[in-house]
Amino acid sequence: MxxxxxxxxxxxxxxxxxxxxxxxxxxxxxxxxxxxxxKTAWLENFKRGDRVLGAGxxxxxxxxxxxxxxxxxxxxxxxEHSLPDGRRQVLDxxxxxxxxxxxxxxxGTMAYAxxxxxxxxxxxxxxxxxxxFTHAHPELLARLGWLNARAAGRAHRALTNVxxxxxxxxxxxxxxxxxxxxxxxxxxxNEDGVDLPLTQSHIGDALGLTSVYVSQCLRDLREQGVLVFxxxxxxxxxxxxxxxxxxxxxxxLAEGGQGG
Amino acid sequence: MxxxxxxxxxxxxxxxxxxxxxxxxxxxxxxxxxxxxxKTAWLENFKRGDRVLGAGxxxxxxxxxxxxxxxxxxxxxxxEHSLPDGRRQVLDxxxxxxxxxxxxxxxGTMAYAxxxxxxxxxxxxxxxxxxxFTHAHPELLARLGWLNARAAGRAHRALTNVxxxxxxxxxxxxxxxxxxxxxxxxxxxNEDGVDLPLTQSHIGDALGLTSVYVSQCLRDLREQGVLVFxxxxxxxxxxxxxxxxxxxxxxxLAEGGQGG
DNA sequence: CGCGATTTTGATCAATGTCAAAGGTGGTGG
DNA sequence: CCACCACCTTTGACATTGATCAAAATCGCG
Numbered sequence: 385m386x387x388x389x390x391x392x393x394x395x396x397x398x399x400x401x402x403x404x405x406x407x408x409x410x411x412x413x414x415x416x417x418x419x420x421x422x423k424t425a426w427l428e429n430f431k432r433g434d435r436v437l438g439a440g441x442x443x444x445x446x447x448x449x450x451x452x453x454x455x456x457x458x459x460x461x462x463x464e465h466s467l468p469d470g471r472r473q474v475l476d477x478x479x480x481x482x483x484x485x486x487x488x489x490x491x492g493t494m495a496y497a498x499x500x501x502x503x504x505x506x507x508x509x510x511x512x513x514x515x516x517f518t519h520a521h522p523e524l525l526a527r528l529g530w531l532n533a534r535a536a537g538r539a540h541r542a543l544t545n546v547x548x549x550x551x552x553x554x555x556x557x558x559x560x561x562x563x564x565x566x567x568x569x570x571x572x573x574n575e576d577g578v579d580l581p582l583t584q585s586h587i588g589d590a591l592g593l594t595s596v597y598v599s600q601c602l603r604d605l606r607e608q609g610v611l612v613f614x615x616x617x618x619x620x621x622x623x624x625x626x627x628x629x630x631x632x633x634x635x636x637l638a639e640g641g642q643g644g
Numbered sequence: 645m646x647x648x649x650x651x652x653x654x655x656x657x658x659x660x661x662x663x664x665x666x667x668x669x670x671x672x673x674x675x676x677x678x679x680x681x682x683k684t685a686w687l688e689n690f691k692r693g694d695r696v697l698g699a700g701x702x703x704x705x706x707x708x709x710x711x712x713x714x715x716x717x718x719x720x721x722x723x724e725h726s727l728p729d730g731r732r733q734v735l736d737x738x739x740x741x742x743x744x745x746x747x748x749x750x751x752g753t754m755a756y757a758x759x760x761x762x763x764x765x766x767x768x769x770x771x772x773x774x775x776x777f778t779h780a781h782p783e784l785l786a787r788l789g790w791l792n793a794r795a796a797g798r799a800h801r802a803l804t805n806v807x808x809x810x811x812x813x814x815x816x817x818x819x820x821x822x823x824x825x826x827x828x829x830x831x832x833x834n835e836d837g838v839d840l841p842l843t844q845s846h847i848g849d850a851l852g853l854t855s856v857y858v859s860q861c862l863r864d865l866r867e868q869g870v871l872v873f874x875x876x877x878x879x880x881x882x883x884x885x886x887x888x889x890x891x892x893x894x895x896x897l898a899e900g901g902q903g904g
Numbered sequence: 905c906g907c908g909a910t911t912t913t914g915a916t917c918a919a920t921g922t923c924a925a926a927g928g929t930g931g932t933g934g
Numbered sequence: 935c936c937a938c939c940a941c942c943t944t945t946g947a948c949a950t951t952g953a954t955c956a957a958a959a960t961c962g963c964g
Contacts, residue, residue, distance in 0.1 A: 465804050469891060473804040487793040495797060522782035529789045532796060533747040537755060539799035544725050544733040546806050547852035551920070583942065592807035594921060599943055615929090631729060811952065843910065857952055859911055875961090 393438030395503035405431075410457055413481035418527035430517050432508040439581075443484060443498035443506070450494065452508040454484040459504030460581050464589065465496040474590035476538055477501075477562060477582075479569040483531055485511065501581045546592045552601045553630040554591045559611065560632050563618050577612070577619030653698030655763035665691075669830075670717055673741035678787035690777050692768040699841075703744060703758035703766070710754065712768040714744040719764030720841050724849065725756040734850035736798055737761075737822060737842075739829045743791055745771065761841045806852045812861045813890040814851045819871065820892050823878055837872070837879030 405424040411417045416427055432452060437443070437459075444450040446466055461478040475496055478484065484506075489495050509517075518524045538561075545557050563578045572579045584602065588595040606612050610626070612619045626632045665684040671677045676687055692712065697703070697719075704710040706726055721738040735756050738744065744766075749755050769777075778784045798821075805817050823838045832839045844862065848855040866872050870886065872879045886892045 465800065467804070467808055467891065471808040473807045475800050475803060487796060489797065495800065518786070519782075522779075522785060525782060525785035525789060526778070529785060529792065532789065532792055536747060536792060536796040536799060537749065539796060539803060540725065540735050540755065543735060543799060543803045543806065544727070546803065547733045547849075548727055548731040585942080589807075595942085596922085596944080597920060600920095600945085603944080631727065845910080854953060855910085856912080856954085860913085860952090863912080 391440065391442045393440045393500075395436050395438040408457065410455070410481040414455055414457075415483045415524060415527050415531065416455065418523040419521060423521065426517075426521065430509055430513055432510050434505065434507045436505045437500050437503065439500050439502050439504075441500045441504065443500070444494050446495065446497045447493050448497075449488065449492045450485050451511055453486055453511055453514065454498070454506045454508060456480050456482045456484060457505045457507060460501040461504060462499050462501050462586060463496045464499065472589045473592075474586055476535060476542070477565075477586075477590075479565055479571075481569065482535075483528065486514070486528060487532060501586075542590070549631075551591070551593055551597060552605060553632070554593070555587060555598065555601050556605065556610065556626055556630045557632050558587060558591060559613060559618055560620070560626060560634065563620065576617050579616060580613070580618050581616050651700065651702045653700045653760075655696050655698040668717065670715075670741040674715055674717075675743045675784060675787050675791065676715065678783040679781060683781065686777075686781065690769055690773055692770050694765065694767045696765045697760050697763065699760055699762050699764075701760045701764065703760070703764075704754050706755065706757045707753050708757075709748065709752045710745050711771055713746055713771055713774065714758070714766045714768060716740050716742045716744060717765045717767060720761040721758050721764060722761050722846060723756045723758055732849045733852075734846055736795060736802070737825075737846075737850075739825055739831075741829065742795075743788065746774070746788060747792060761846075802850070809891070811851070811853055811857060812865060813892070814853070815847060815858065815861050816865065816870065816886055816890045817892050818847060818851060819873060819878055820880070820886060820894065823880065834877075837877050839876055840873070840878050841876050 405411065405416060405427050406421055408414070408416065416424075419427055434457075439459075443454055443461065446464075456478060458480055461482075461484065463475040463478060463484075465473045465475055467473075478498070484498055485494070518528075541561070542558075545554050549557060559580070562580050562582075566578050566580060567573065583595075584598045585595040587593070588598045591598070593601075602613055608622075608625070610620075610622050610629070612621065620626070623634045626634050665671065665676060665687050666681055668674070668676065676684075679687055694717075703714055703721065706724075716738060718740055721742075721744065723735040723738060723744075725733045725735055727733075738758070744758055745754070778788075801821070802818075805814050809817060819840070822840050822842075826838050826840060827833065843855075844858045845855040847853070848858045851858075853861075862873055868882075868885070870880075870882050870889070872881065880886070883894045886894050
């Protein structure tokens with residue numbers, strides 16, 4: 385029951401839960417996509433169930449040994465590590481298709497907590513069955529390795545961002561990357577830009593900045609006409625400025641902004 | 645030959661090269677240890693050769709698509725990412741038993757360079773054969789996943805260190821972790837402490853600090869009797885200070901210091 | 905002995921944190 | 935529909951960490 389220990393808020397709008405693995409929206413990128421369609425029977429057998437959680441819910445706490453592994457089907461999750469002095473580091477923002485709960489520490493505990501930023505839907509797999517399941521289906525190991533390698537790449541970029549760039553460039557870089565990931569995950573986007581369900585505190589904790597300084601920097605960026613982040617929605621105004629003034633290579637987010 | 649493109653300095657003392665995989669000093673922790681002893685014939689067949697490189701050599705550059713994968717048998721390597729403006733982020737320090745060159749980016753290039761801090765010996769595997777080899781021996785995938793998960797853990801700790809801690813605590817944390825890793829990798833240690841083949845610039849680039857500030861901080865730590873880092877050798881003097889003043893949990897390095 | 909790389913030191917300055925208080929915002933309940 | 939509450943954001947004044955610049959000292963090595 386350890387996966388039930390966390391805080392669980394009721395979702396207000398029920399996100400879609402896949403009924404059939406072959407139709408799952410994240411199948412292409414998620415772990416399960418490594419299995420051929422004719423093996424989904426095995427998969428559905430291994431799977432323990434689906435769950436829908438409200439924003440603010442906790443999939444697992446730092447230090448937990450969760451009994452379940454989570455396949456994120458819909459919604460955003462943040463991974464955060466807390467220090468004894470109360471400081472908090474956001475390690476990653478996690479989007480649909482990710483797999484959570486593998487990669488515990490040597491002692492089996494999780495080094496970070498996983499907290500839902502939005503209403504979220506996941507499907508669950510029993511950790512205990514993982515070894516024998518991957519033994520039967522080694523393709524999963526390759527896919528798992530691929531997912532984890534991508535996560536490691538993000539961790540490296542985040543480290544570089546925090547270690548090498550000044551505050552504004554850090555913020556621009558983080559938001560650019562998130563916007564790009566959000567779109568390729570098919571995030572909601574209207575004429576006001578892309579929805580990024582973050583608070584300024586999340587940004588600060590991800591970047592090693594205080595939330596009040598983040599607020600100042602966001603004002604500067606807005607006044608300079610570079611980007612606007614407000615109410616959880618990001619609009620990129622000046623792609624050239626990203627590159628020239630902040631040394632960010634605009635990824636796949638070209639058609640997000642209005643082009644100054 | 646792309647693995648030969650890098651800078652290669654001649655080693656001055658030839659580090660040991662394993663002649664027989666069953667006797668390899670890193671077998672227990674390295675990728676190859678995942679294979680049963682009776683399968684080492686397959687392994688030696690897959691292996692492309694050994695190589696000994698001098699300090700300063702480059703295993704691969706950032707942006708390379710190295711033709712080989714590297715199993716680090718002896719010596720230290722640093723992984724570093726460079727930004728267009730010349731800034732450099734040290735992503736990881738790599739010790740014997742590590743596997744390098746898997747985890748390229750989507751486009752097949754490496755996001756970082758791998759540079760030898762000491763004379764180094766590696767064994768090489770052709771990247772092109774990896775898929776079929778792991779297909780034949782899925783145990784390797786699990787081991788590879790384990791190694792990469794540990795690397796990701798280090799990246800997360802590094803990010804937390806840089807994001808949350810002030811300069812001196814960052815340095816103490818980094819050096820503590822390195823000392824601990826060095827000893828469990830069987831590093832050379834005399835009465836002067838553990839050998840860590842780093843310059844202060846490496847420390848700075850790993851921690852997002854300038855090397856001159858690192859120098860100041862190291863002086864402070866020395867004057868406060870916390871630790872001495874000099875000439876590539878670290879001596880930890882006051883374990884309690886690590887915990888109380890710097891919030892570092894002294895890992896397995898207990899018997900490294902003289903205990904104030 | 906001399907050279908390049910690294911380390912040290914001191915003076916100064918800019919970026920970012922801290923503290924405190926006020927203003928928004930959305931949700932909840934009457 | 936309104937009022938309240940928690941949380942988030944904004945602003946301003948001030949403190950401090952860590953960067954920058956410059957020069958000397960030291961070290962390893964040929």
